[in-house]
Amino acid sequence: MKVGLHLKEKILIVDDQFGIRILLTEVLQKEGYQTFQAANGFQAIDIAKQNAPDLVLLDMKIPGMDGIEILKRLKEHDQSIKVIIMTAYGELDMIQEAKDLGALTHFAKPFDIDEIRQAVRQYLPVGSN
Structure with missing residues (x-):
């Protein structure tokens, strides 16, 4: 129960590119969200387990554990977690697999920051808690 607070x-941003994590963090914090950042899959899973984010912005092309594997593990941990994927490649099979695993939508890089902002608002309205 939340009393007066x-x-x-919470949004977890998973991308191996520092600049993209910073950009998304700044934009989403201005929108009123609490943000977390992960540069790889292992960090992403740890942060998700500790902080239970409401939404994950997940890059598909991450060295080590790829986006599909990260998505599977996030969903194993919390089936209700909302995930929006980002990809720099037009890999339709990967996008389709991610959607089959429960991803809500996807954005191709370079993305329009306003489109990301609108999608986040659509799936996670500020003050919806």
Whole structure:
């Protein structure tokens, strides 16, 4: 039960590119979300287990554990977690597999930051807690 304290919706940004993580963090914090960042799959899983994010922005092309594997593990941990994927490649099979695994939608890089902002608002309205 939350008494007099509004807890911000939490977003985990998973991307191996530092600049993209910083950009998304700044934009989403201005929107009123609490953000977490992970540079790889292992960090992403740890952060998800510790902080239970409401939404994950997940890059598909990450060295080590790829986006599909990260998505599977996130869903194993919490089936209700919302995931939006990002990919720099037009790999339709990977996008389809991610959607079959429960991803809500996808964005191709370079993405339009306003489109990401709108999608996040659509799936995670500020103050929805």
